[in-house]
Amino acid sequence: AGKRRGEPDRARAATLRERFDAVRRATLALAAPLSPEDQQVQSMPDASPVKWHLAHTTWFFEEFVLSRALPRRPRFHPRFAYLFNSYYEAVGPRHERPRRGLLTRPSLAEVHAYRAHVDAGVGEWLDAGRCGGGELDVLELGLHHEQQHQELVLTDVKHALFQNPLRPAWRADLPGPSGAAAGPLRFEALPGGLVEVGDGGAGFAFDNERPRHRAFLEPFALAARPVSNGEVAEFVAEGGYRRPELWLSDGFAAVKARGWEAPLYWEPDGGGFAEFTLAGTRPLDLDAPAAHLSFFEADAVARFLGARLPTEEEWEAAASGAEVAGNLAEAGRYHPCAAASADGPGQLFGDVWEWTRSAYAPYPGFAPAPGALGEYNGKFMVSQLVLRGGSAFTPASHLRPTYRNFFYPDARWQLAGLRVAKDLR
Amino acid sequence: AGKRRGEPDRARAATLRERFDAVRRATLALAAPLSPEDQQVQSMPDASPVKWHLAHTTWFFEEFVLSRALPRRPRFHPRFAYLFNSYYEAVGPRHERPRRGLLTRPSLAEVHAYRAHVDAGVGEWLDAGRCGGGELDVLELGLHHEQQHQELVLTDVKHALFQNPLRPAWRADLPGPSGAAAGPLRFEALPGGLVEVGDGGAGFAFDNERPRHRAFLEPFALAARPVSNGEVAEFVAEGGYRRPELWLSDGFAAVKARGWEAPLYWEPDGGGFAEFTLAGTRPLDLDAPAAHLSFFEADAVARFLGARLPTEEEWEAAASGAEVAGNLAEAGRYHPCAAASADGPGQLFGDVWEWTRSAYAPYPGFAPAPGALGEYNGKFMVSQLVLRGGSAFTPASHLRPTYRNFFYPDARWQLAGLRVAKDLR
Amino acid sequence: AGKRRGEPDRARAATLRERFDAVRRATLALAAPLSPEDQQVQSMPDASPVKWHLAHTTWFFEEFVLSRALPRRPRFHPRFAYLFNSYYEAVGPRHERPRRGLLTRPSLAEVHAYRAHVDAGVGEWLDAGRCGGGELDVLELGLHHEQQHQELVLTDVKHALFQNPLRPAWRADLPGPSGAAAGPLRFEALPGGLVEVGDGGAGFAFDNERPRHRAFLEPFALAARPVSNGEVAEFVAEGGYRRPELWLSDGFAAVKARGWEAPLYWEPDGGGFAEFTLAGTRPLDLDAPAAHLSFFEADAVARFLGARLPTEEEWEAAASGAEVAGNLAEAGRYHPCAAASADGPGQLFGDVWEWTRSAYAPYPGFAPAPGALGEYNGKFMVSQLVLRGGSAFTPASHLRPTYRNFFYPDARWQLAGLRVAKDLR
Amino acid sequence: AGKRRGEPDRARAATLRERFDAVRRATLALAAPLSPEDQQVQSMPDASPVKWHLAHTTWFFEEFVLSRALPRRPRFHPRFAYLFNSYYEAVGPRHERPRRGLLTRPSLAEVHAYRAHVDAGVGEWLDAGRCGGGELDVLELGLHHEQQHQELVLTDVKHALFQNPLRPAWRADLPGPSGAAAGPLRFEALPGGLVEVGDGGAGFAFDNERPRHRAFLEPFALAARPVSNGEVAEFVAEGGYRRPELWLSDGFAAVKARGWEAPLYWEPDGGGFAEFTLAGTRPLDLDAPAAHLSFFEADAVARFLGARLPTEEEWEAAASGAEVAGNLAEAGRYHPCAAASADGPGQLFGDVWEWTRSAYAPYPGFAPAPGALGEYNGKFMVSQLVLRGGSAFTPASHLRPTYRNFFYPDARWQLAGLRVAKDLR
Numbered sequence A, B, C, D: 001a002g003k004r005r006g007e008p009d010r011a012r013a014a015t016l017r018e019r020f021d022a023v024r025r026a027t028l029a030l031a032a033p034l035s036p037e038d039q040q041v042q043s044m045p046d047a048s049p050v051k052w053h054l055a056h057t058t059w060f061f062e063e064f065v066l067s068r069a070l071p072r073r074p075r076f077h078p079r080f081a082y083l084f085n086s087y088y089e090a091v092g093p094r095h096e097r098p099r100r101g102l103l104t105r106p107s108l109a110e111v112h113a114y115r116a117h118v119d120a121g122v123g124e125w126l127d128a129g130r131c132g133g134g135e136l137d138v139l140e141l142g143l144h145h146e147q148q149h150q151e152l153v154l155t156d157v158k159h160a161l162f163q164n165p166l167r168p169a170w171r172a173d174l175p176g177p178s179g180a181a182a183g184p185l186r187f188e189a190l191p192g193g194l195v196e197v198g199d200g201g202a203g204f205a206f207d208n209e210r211p212r213h214r215a216f217l218e219p220f221a222l223a224a225r226p227v228s229n230g231e232v233a234e235f236v237a238e239g240g241y242r243r244p245e246l247w248l249s250d251g252f253a254a255v256k257a258r259g260w261e262a263p264l265y266w267e268p269d270g271g272g273f274a275e276f277t278l279a280g281t282r283p284l285d286l287d288a289p290a291a292h293l294s295f296f297e298a299d300a301v302a303r304f305l306g307a308r309l310p311t312e313e314e315w316e317a318a319a320s321g322a323e324v325a326g327n328l329a330e331a332g333r334y335h336p337c338a339a340a341s342a343d344g345p346g347q348l349f350g351d352v353w354e355w356t357r358s359a360y361a362p363y364p365g366f367a368p369a370p371g372a373l374g375e376y377n378g379k380f381m382v383s384q385l386v387l388r389g390g391s392a393f394t395p396a397s398h399l400r401p402t403y404r405n406f407f408y409p410d411a412r413w414q415l416a417g418l419r420v421a422k423d424l425r
């Protein structure tokens, strides 16, 4: 960033070349255990086929990097922009989201060829080294974009496989529980006051993390770990899903309309519960952080525990010094697990995304990027809630303490749980 | 409030007696121009029949005041708690909201008798003067509750009458436009900083306005008046409803799904628009504040004007010293109108509720009341947006600068418009 | 009918004048026990408000009789054709059916004035005696049309009142059970062969009853009475609503989708059932003919009884000599009741409409009338099933043995039951 | 059939062995041009994935033939009965129909192994020659069942491929139009009278074709060929889809609700239309029989042509002597084509299924088979219409003049068209 935006930056291009190769390979590795049929299906409108993710992330580079940097290089297929544009109105019309699973053509093999074609183009362009800073910024955005889709590949495949009464596995060879004990739920007091939140650094961050700004917090306490499966099992056992006083009104309406009786992927097993995982159905580990909860459930569980969800500013204040480390994708578990208990708030990163009570909204002074990429984040800033911290599906290199994830309050197919907070006055 | 909660407070009882009579009479006056049939219908699940409003507000006093203060006094009808409980889970089961319009019995005459029965009971109890402070607090809450429903009577009747192709009037005798000119849109700069928001006084406020707390604001500018019909007409004329770049993603989806092409109640008329009002269809007054906009539309119109919606804290900071005065229900217009232009932000109260970009959420330290009345506000704190300032349907005695109204972002049948803001850094 | 169609027919005009007055009065008598609110509501899209029935039947005379006979006589209101046209595309656009209940204006009083206005016009025209045969045919059609709506007033009011948890009565003074015993289910053998069905006479019949034509029937047996509540109670007790082998596939899908566990209007009462009637909730009379069954339920009950539904030709062959008499509207019961047992098939007319297994289809050689009145019947000849015999809600003067009623197979709010048949070879 | 049902019948077993092999091979040949992904998708609840068809037809033999004949032979997979039972309630619970497309496991390769496993079992059993007549009857039913699914494979694949904006082909090598001219629409007079319909022979027929019985027909005329694309194009050009007078009421409601403006698979092309076929999009052949019409459209087109649809008895009377020959699956066209004009009614078999105006209902004396196979046809006998004659997707060996196909009146994805009739009195 010492360079001007328009100026070629060979060193950064070389670094990004390596990162590009690694990220693109990582996506294919996630898809590798799956058959062409597994990669074809779309289990619900919110999810996408794996094959579509493979193509869409490729289109992102073709559309926003290659076709701008090398406008005369032919596109792989004249209709792929229509098929694989997700939601960029400024780019043009596109295939309807709920119908992505009907696209049996291009085949998986053709999508692999599409990836190779675009990878070759990006590689040559990077190797040529005439890339300006603005162009490399977009490439870097594309890598973070692809990492977001890596997490979605996992959440969407898990959901798709769960639709099958055979409860098949993505990979049957994943490790089991960590063996650590959750221990009692402890809280750490934090002073609040005038804090700074949001990204103010020179490195990559999404536009929604900016600008860095001040916020005033009252003193509060934050739990030392996420809420465990054992605590949610107690919520279930004590009738939590049938007690309206624990729920927001919209939440209890969702419970009744959808017949929720436990977190998604829990299935009765003897007197207790088993849990569907990417390795198939396994006994529920009561010590591990609870996952696949909607905001509505997280909010109700917090109330059941005599606590509340933190705001995103509280969460960020607590996490501001912390290292981005934990049970993330690199750990290869692809499932939350219990950690040895820590002093301060621990397990802030990894295991499960943590619902906050903060609505996803623009930070003061937020301005989306001009053009189509301004649609990346800003146009979703209503009716969703912020989650923080990353999950066992998230690559470590994708995260920051200022990272803002966001979903609708009824979404359960993400690897999302909660950490509770309390007022201190 | 110098008294202890349990202690009788004769003076306050006498004051509330007068206010009780006035508020109850005011409700009936709103219904008076309507036939029994007009008071029967429910035009959509979000709206309720006028007759139901008349009975429900009465049930509120019977349930939360009379049956607690005088537990041996017989209820008017053993099933009315089932029919007229709106959403209080702690009180018991209730008639489904979308089916309120099917209750042809009790008749309007019986509901009038119900009101008289409960009014007599409350009157006798107040006159007896043995009312504790906590009991009077609930009575006062009941009066503010009834005033909220007065506004809903008007919004719901307007919506119901609009369903009729004859476009009938509630009262054909309402005054027309004020004749004032909107003038150009000016902004007032405000310094921000650490401000206090929320109610901290001794008088009545809803629990959602509390506790008073600190918030940090960046410098901002606020428009001197609400956005006018003329400005929205320009938005329409310039294709605003067809330009996705002006909308939040959910908002544009709503536009397409519901076929929105103009604000609710606007109807093409010659080259321009007419507008349905409580006095029937009238020419659109381009100088008056625009109304019956959803949050989605308000947000898009703000973007069209190169501005944004304020946060509720910004709004409250701007309004903190202001007197609660303006085109409110007492003015008898029952429709927004243009005002003579002012120096500071004017028309903060009355005319139209002003959408903010703030999600409706608990203030730091918020605690709902114990028992059923804790359901009054707290359980709705998700997925809705805050509106401020009151409308031409709101009684002045119902408002405060800290007052928080809230609706879902797609709601258009409320008398809601917008005032725009800008960042100053 | 000795006259030519265009020629005035004073005698017929005089007869129809009397009948017109009687039919119009009868409709008002059915509405008389109901408040304006009762007459306002629409409980589902299939039903209409009583007030709408009052206006629509009036519009029928204004549109098809008065405005043709006296084209210069002003219409009562220029928009009533829009509001009260039911489905005549050739007449012009109209208010959407599911939104009839939202028309609070015109008020009931205005609709009464509309009736008086049209009645006066028709009366004067008939008295003047210059009515041609074709015009009188349409008037007579209008009278039968109004009688059809008399039955609908009762079925729709019953449905509307049932939506109210108070279970209010239309008229609390209706007589109770007849006290007769249903007796065992006997069958009468009928020879079949080449029979004639359909109307071939000179009197009034709907176009769908024509032309009279031949049909070949195998020998069959027909039950001597309709299926009783006792028999349906046994169906319920033996798990009939949970046994797919008794149902058509679409029928069992309806059972599951709508949670049917008993006929409409049955409510558990002690170990048995009570039944909602136009006089409020009463104990179920096990000897009375079962009512408020869909075709799906009728078909399943027939199968449960080791029998089947008759075809409409079988029914008509059995009824061809019979007198139109029984528990019809004139009996003033407005509810099915048990009859003393008879030799041949008894209770063919009245009590309950009897579902046949015949799809509603055009008779060979059927031709609808030209113009708008051709829409009266013909355009509904798909996906519905024929019912025969009339009910306790049907006026005797409205029926013939050739009369074809028709409803969709899932309709339950009509006073419909069944009579079973068997093959004899 | 000279044998008793329980007795082994070696000659018939040998014949069926050959037919079994041929039918099973034919199914695989239809699937062969498709990728695993193509065979995975389900484009709508009415359609099924090709892979599912492959497995379901196999399950039919495993369930109804093998597991009865050789009860100790292990099933291929313990859960396949759950996954691949279509609708047989008597066999047990099953995977929901609209979710068949989500079953990515078993993979296509596993389904092929399932087919081979069951084929081997059936082959060995047939070769052993100890098969009773009743068992062979069920085997033969299974072959006709599989042939029905062969047609569904084609209709479902066509529908699935059409969802893709790339409009891909099943097989790009199919022949084009025949080059014959449709010629003017001529009618053949038929005498009617007392006719016999239904199957009365010793060969295979479905239970719904029985018993053979008498029906009386008025004299009528039947068109010499199906209605052509040219005639439907004229219907479209003259506003047929916007003229309510041409439609049944339910039909016009469907037109409006679904936005129909032309037959399914027609797409505007220059001033005319192109048509999606199994070979991709091709110019519309105006001389070929029109296809992919719903009953509603067929009925409206008939009315537009001043005619009507025939009853199924009329159709069968006209076809009773005719040879089953025409543009059937064996022709390898897989698309309707124009034929040289004939004297009598021609093209009765093949090209397009012909909608009749007859509701699908039990013949007099119809009795379904006992047990689960009684569910094959009988439970669908409501709300559907009969089609006759087979299509370009139907194998010749599957048809008879008495064959009754049936679909709901709004179904358009079948290869269905119409032939018109007229009354002659």
Ligand SMILES: [Fe+3]
Binding pocket: A056, A086, A145, A149
């Ligand atoms: Fe994306």
Ligand SMILES: [Fe+3]
Binding pocket: B056, B086, B145, B149
């Ligand atoms: Fe309320």
Ligand SMILES: [Fe+3]
Binding pocket: C056, C086, C145, C149
């Ligand atoms: Fe009518």
Ligand SMILES: [Fe+3]
Binding pocket: D056, D086, D145, D149
């Ligand atoms: Fe099948």
